[in-house]
Amino acid sequence: MNETLDLTVGCDSCPIKHRAVCARCDADELETLEGIKYYRSFEAGQTVIWSGDRMEFVGSVVSGIASLTQTMEDGRTQMVGLLLPSDFVGRPGRETASYDVVATTDLVMCCFRRKPFESMMAETPHVAQRLLEMTLDELDAAREWMLVLGRKTAREKIASLLCIIGRRDASLKLEGVGGKIVFDLPLTREAMADYLGLTLETVSRQMSALKRDGVIELEGKRHVTVPSFERLLDEAGDDADGGMMA
Amino acid sequence: MNETLDLTVGCDSCPIKHRAVCARCDADELETLEGIKYYRSFEAGQTVIWSGDRMEFVGSVVSGIASLTQTMEDGRTQMVGLLLPSDFVGRPGRETASYDVVATTDLVMCCFRRKPFESMMAETPHVAQRLLEMTLDELDAAREWMLVLGRKTAREKIASLLCIIGRRDASLKLEGVGGKIVFDLPLTREAMADYLGLTLETVSRQMSALKRDGVIELEGKRHVTVPSFERLLDEAGDDADGGMMA
DNA sequence: GCGAACCTTTGACCCAGATCAAATCTAGGT
DNA sequence: ACCTAGATTTGATCTGGGTCAAAGGTTCGC
Numbered sequence: 001m002n003e004t005l006d007l008t009v010g011c012d013s014c015p016i017k018h019r020a021v022c023a024r025c026d027a028d029e030l031e032t033l034e035g036i037k038y039y040r041s042f043e044a045g046q047t048v049i050w051s052g053d054r055m056e057f058v059g060s061v062v063s064g065i066a067s068l069t070q071t072m073e074d075g076r077t078q079m080v081g082l083l084l085p086s087d088f089v090g091r092p093g094r095e096t097a098s099y100d101v102v103a104t105t106d107l108v109m110c111c112f113r114r115k116p117f118e119s120m121m122a123e124t125p126h127v128a129q130r131l132l133e134m135t136l137d138e139l140d141a142a143r144e145w146m147l148v149l150g151r152k153t154a155r156e157k158i159a160s161l162l163c164i165i166g167r168r169d170a171s172l173k174l175e176g177v178g179g180k181i182v183f184d185l186p187l188t189r190e191a192m193a194d195y196l197g198l199t200l201e202t203v204s205r206q207m208s209a210l211k212r213d214g215v216i217e218l219e220g221k222r223h224v225t226v227p228s229f230e231r232l233l234d235e236a237g238d239d240a241d242g243g244m245m246a
Numbered sequence: 247m248n249e250t251l252d253l254t255v256g257c258d259s260c261p262i263k264h265r266a267v268c269a270r271c272d273a274d275e276l277e278t279l280e281g282i283k284y285y286r287s288f289e290a291g292q293t294v295i296w297s298g299d300r301m302e303f304v305g306s307v308v309s310g311i312a313s314l315t316q317t318m319e320d321g322r323t324q325m326v327g328l329l330l331p332s333d334f335v336g337r338p339g340r341e342t343a344s345y346d347v348v349a350t351t352d353l354v355m356c357c358f359r360r361k362p363f364e365s366m367m368a369e370t371p372h373v374a375q376r377l378l379e380m381t382l383d384e385l386d387a388a389r390e391w392m393l394v395l396g397r398k399t400a401r402e403k404i405a406s407l408l409c410i411i412g413r414r415d416a417s418l419k420l421e422g423v424g425g426k427i428v429f430d431l432p433l434t435r436e437a438m439a440d441y442l443g444l445t446l447e448t449v450s451r452q453m454s455a456l457k458r459d460g461v462i463e464l465e466g467k468r469h470v471t472v473p474s475f476e477r478l479l480d481e482a483g484d485d486a487d488g489g490m491m492a
Numbered sequence: 493g494c495g496a497a498c499c500t501t502t503g504a505c506c507c508a509g510a511t512c513a514a515a516t517c518t519a520g521g522t
Numbered sequence: 523a524c525c526t527a528g529a530t531t532t533g534a535t536c537t538g539g540g541t542c543a544a545a546g547g548t549t550c551g552c
Binding site (some may be wrong): 077080121122136143144146151196 | 314316318322323324326327337344345364367368371374375377378381382384385386388389390391392393395396397442443
Binding site (some may be wrong): 189 | 498499500
């Protein structure tokens with residue numbers, strides 16, 4: 001068992017149905033995990049972990065969405081992570097998390113009672129390795145998001161968010177006709193604003209603008225159709241007026 | 247060897263002089279590392295890793311500072327990480343980094359030829375564990391920085407940056423009289439701006455404002471004295487006019 | 493069907509920070 | 523000492539997005 005691990009969503013032979021813990025089904029390791037896993041459900045808006053809590057478990061999203069949020073004393077908030085199905089939360093080996101985890105839609109998580117860090121490294125090395133890889137992925141994502149937060153315009157920020165959601169969501173579901181991508185936004189305008197470092201009014205305005213400019217289609221408030229992610233990101237760059245100079 | 251690892255800067259008994267790889271000096275593991283370590287120096291401005299490069303090594307900063315930067319096609323840049331002494335760079339198990347690493351001051355790094363991920367987990371489990379812990383710390387730091395980028399004002403951003411630099415730097419050096427913290431900024435105004443998602447002009451203006459308001463003292467452009475980190479963060483909140491309403 | 497509690501959209505106005513431009517202030521180098 | 527290339531400061535002006543405010547839309551429960 002020395003090959004590179006490639007743990008993808010929904011490995012069939014594994015009783016736990018997503019990549020988070022399916023370490024290409026190393027039997028012994030899985031058994032160890034089986035013994036300590038359990039499921040928990042949360043309603044939209046319910047708090048999964050309060051900042052400052054002792055983390056009693058490591059969890060992985062099965063369905064629904066949760067958000068990782070940091071808050072300042074004066075109430076300003078910044079979402080610092082979106083937890084989509086197969087994503088991980090938790091910090092084995094640390095007692096406090098510095099942010100809240102709140103269910104953004106109805107949510108099911110697969111939880112594992114916290115194990116001492118060292119014993120995990122020893123008993124389930126492939127899981128440990130996968131955990132490290134996933135943490136590195138999250139770090140990459142966080143850093144990419146720093147670029148979005150620090151340097152992109154409101155319009156570009158929206159486009160970036162739509163891409164993130166769309167890529168994750170659409171890959172699981174079907175895509176629309178003519179290669180277009182169709183998905184439902186699982187976030188309110190306010191949640192989008194929290195993630196993007198904007199106000200909800202600006203988010204709403206920019207969504208309307210993108211629709212008006214034909215970059216995206218909107219049915220209702222949540223159902224989104226985009227031509228392609230490349231075009232979305234491109235056209236979001238060209239600020240508005242796609243032909244108003246006459 | 248089952249106790250919690252607490253790897254701090256400058257462990258004496260370890261031939262490698264910082265926490266990055268000093269896994270409380272597990273002899274066998276250190277020996278393994280000894281065999282593959284070497285030092286490299288870089289001048290200010292020199293590129294350590296280009297985005298898209300295959301990472302040939304894992305490195306740890308010995309002295310100097312490097313920055314991790316992401317760039318957009320149109321030239322906008324966002325620094326996504328500051329590498330201070332004892333910090334780590336590198337992504338074992340991945341072929342490309344998505345950002346440049348550039349020396350911001352003269353820099354010495356301790357490098358390790360890249361090892362296959364799996365063999366590292368097996369051969370040096372304490373180092374692997376330490377690597378995971380450090381990655382989680384970086385993730386925390388990145389997320390905290392997302393709050394700074396997304397929600398803080400220019401003045402607050404500067405204060406946050408001064409705290410980060412000051413805490414790291416001052417802990418190694420001496421502090422000034424009366425509990426004040428004294429340190430040298432290792433960054434140009436432009437580098438600060440890149441980190442904070444601001445322009446260099448705004449950084450300069452806010453530095454001047456903080457000095458004018460007596461929140462910080464400046465000798466030359468780089469030598470900074472702050473009363474305390476708490477006061478710095480507090481007073482940065484109260485926007486300017488510390489008594490102008492009469 | 494009717495509120496009530498939310499979301500969401502839109503408008504009017506304002507301001508923090510960007511942009512453009514010009515001095516100053518270094519630190520080398522010759 | 524003088525010159526040059528950066529780094530830094532400061533000023534004037536502009537603007538993207540925030541703030542405040544007021545209307546729609548939806549989706550409940552009753």
